[in-house]
Amino acid sequence: MRALMIRTVWLLLACAAAGAQEPDSTYRASIGERPDPVGTPTPVSVRVYLFDIGEIDDDKQRFTADLFMNVQWRDDRLAVPEASRTGQLRIMSLDSIWTPRGLIVNDRGMSQQLPEVVEVDDVGNVEYRQRFSGDMAADLKYANFPFDTQRLPIDFVSYRYSPDELRFSPDSVITGDTSQFSEEGWKFEFVESEFSAFSVPAEDISRSRLTFYVEARRNTGYYLWTMFLPMTLIVFMSWTAFWLQPNLVPPRVGIATATVFSLIAFGFSIRVSLPPVPYLTRADVLVTGCTFLVFLSLAVTIIGSRWASGEHMEWALRLNAIARWAYAGLFLLVVATALLR
Numbered sequence: 048m049r050a051l052m053i054r055t056v057w058l059l060l061a062c063a064a065a066g067a068q069e070p071d072s073t074y075r076a077s078i079g080e081r082p083d084p085v086g087t088p089t090p091v092s093v094r095v096y097l098f099d100i101g102e103i104d105d106d107k108q109r110f111t112a113d114l115f116m117n118v119q120w121r122d123d124r125l126a127v128p129e130a131s132r133t134g135q136l137r138i139m140s141l142d143s144i145w146t147p148r149g150l151i152v153n154d155r156g157m158s159q160q161l162p163e164v165v166e167v168d169d170v171g172n173v174e175y176r177q178r179f180s181g182d183m184a185a186d187l188k189y190a191n192f193p194f195d196t197q198r199l200p201i202d203f204v205s206y207r208y209s210p211d212e213l214r215f216s217p218d219s220v221i222t223g224d225t226s227q228f229s230e231e232g233w234k235f236e237f238v239e240s241e242f243s244a245f246s247v248p249a250e251d252i253s254r255s256r257l258t259f260y261v262e263a264r265r266n267t268g269y270y271l272w273t274m275f276l277p278m279t280l281i282v283f284m285s286w287t288a289f290w291l292q293p294n295l296v297p298p299r300v301g302i303a304t305a306t307v308f309s310l311i312a313f314g315f316s317i318r319v320s321l322p323p324v325p326y327l328t329r330a331d332v333l334v335t336g337c338t339f340l341v342f343l344s345l346a347v348t349i350i351g352s353r354w355a356s357g358e359h360m361e362w363a364l365r366l367n368a369i370a371r372w373a374y375a376g377l378f379l380l381v382v383a384t385a386l387l388r
Contacts, residue, residue: 068137068138068139069139069140069143070124070125070139070143070144078143078144078145079145080145081145081208081212081213082120082121082122082123082124082145082171086211088210088211088212088213088214089120089147089208089212089213089214090120090121090214090215090216091118091119091120091147091149091205091213091214091215091216092118092119092120092215092216092218092219093116093117093118093149093203093215093216093219093257094116094117094118094119094218094219094220094221094222095114095115095116095117095201095220095221095222095259096114096115096117096221096222096223097112097113097114097201097221097222097223097261098113098114098115098223099112099113099227099228099229100112100113100199100228100229100230100233100235100261100263101113101228101229101230102230103185103187103197103199103230103233103263105187105189106323108184108185108186108187109155109182109183109184109185110182110183110185110199110230110263111180111181111182111183112157112179112180112181112183112199112201113178113179113180114178114179114180114201114223115176115177115178116175116176116177116178116179117174117175117176118147118149118174118175118176119172119173119174119175120147120172120173121170121171121172121173122144122145122167122171122173123170123171124145124171125139125144125167125171125173126169126170126171127169127170132169132170133169134168134169135169136166136167136168137166137167137168138164138165138166138167139164139165139167140163140164141163141164141165141175142163144165144167144173146165146175147205147207147208147213148205148206148207148208149203149204149205149206150203150204150206151179151183151201151202151203152202152203152204152245152256153183153184153185153200153201153202154179154181154183155181155182155183155184156181156182157179157180157181157182157183158179158180158181159177159178159179160177160178160179160180161176161177161178163177183199183200183201185197185198185199185200189324189326189328190326190327190328190329191328191329192265192328192329192330193265193267193270193274193328193329193330194265194267194329194386195265195328196262196263196264196265197262197263197264197265198238198260198261198262198263199260199261199262199263200258200259200260201221201258201259201260201261202256202257202258202259203215203256203257203258203259204245204254204255204256204257205254205255205256206254207254208254208255209244209253209254209255210244210253210254210255212255213255214242214255215242215255215256215257217242219240219257220240221237221240221259221261222237223237225237225261232265232266232269233263233264233265233266234263234264234266235261235262235263235264236261236262236264237259237260237261237262238260238261238262239260240257240258240259240260241256241257241258241260242256242257243256243258244256270330274317274330274333275333277313278310278313278317278333278334278337279337279378281306281309281310281313281337281341282306282337282340282341282378283378284302284305284306284309285302285303285306285307285340285341285344285345286344286371286374286375286378287302288302288303288344288348289344289347289348289367289370289371289374290367290371292355293351293352293354293355293360293363293364293366293367294352294355294356294360294363296352296355296356299348299351299352300348300349300352302348303341303344303345303348303349304345306341306344306345307341307342307345310337310338310341314334314338317330317334329385329386330385332381332384332385333381333382333385336380336381336384336385337378337381339381340374340377340378340381343374343377344370344374347366347370347374350366351363351366351367351370354366
């Protein structure tokens with residue numbers, strides 16, 4: 048990494064001191080043509096060093112990335128005659144030579160920080176370096192929230208060349224120190240890259256595509272302590288009403304109503320932290336199930352107290368005995384559904 052940064056600084060100094068060279072007129076006339084003949088795809092290597100992932104925005108379906116990109120290919124037309132080779136790298140403007148015409152598909156406002164130039168050696172090897180930082184889109188799935196694992200893509204596409212004309216080299220790779228990423232609450236890991244084609248069926252278009260993936264696994268400890276544990280305590284607080292005598296109407300009803308109000312207030316605060324998606328997550332299942340149980344406890348408490356106030360004390364005691372274990376069983380069912388669905 049240190050060598051990479053030294054070369055980047057050297058590139059900036061070289062551009063400032065000498066400016067970018069221009070290829071000869073013969074090359075400029077064929078700038079729109081690939082360096083390889085028809086039927087032979089041009090190999091392009093893409094290497095990415097990911098400095099940081101600064102934020103994962105659940106609501107906007109975006110993440111913030113800071114990365115350094117190195118793209119290499121060969122263009123024999125830029126080679127220097129053997130007798131004139133000096134081993135010196137030439138700096139050329141990016142728009143003065145043939146390029147793979149690449150873009151980052153899921154770019155949502157990234158900025159470039161280096162000049163748009165390339166280095167070319169004596170035999171025609173071309174190297175383009177650029178640093179990008181900003182927002183990138185991601186199709187985040189929250190069905191398993193807060194136990195979810197997301198795949199954050201860095202999606203490169205050649206917007207001009209098909210897989211028959213350009214192919215991304217197998218040595219393309221993404222690296223970085225994931226332990227230094229500034230986004231809290233996630234654990235990151237690089238997973239296998241995907242080589243595919245970007246297709247637009249309606250236009251019969253197919254373009255070469257390379258997608259790097261960063262796997263982000265949410266740290267669930269925070270949610271276990273701040274969501275699941277308090278929710279469990281509220282549910283079991285309502286459960287205690289079934290261990291009181293049915294004729295103790297004020298304390299039984301007081302416990303039941305208190306847990307209802309507690310759950311409403313706590314549930315409202317939880318909803319703020321849940322991703323707004325049109326389907327139920329695991330956390331939604333738990334919150335909904337616990338809400339149902341607390342209101343069920345209130346209903347059973349009122350029915351039992353009414354029976355105890357009349358001439359059906361035996362019915363009230365039997366309802367109490369059944370509710371104690373049925374309520375605990377229903378809670379375990381809710382937890383199992385939320386965690387194992």
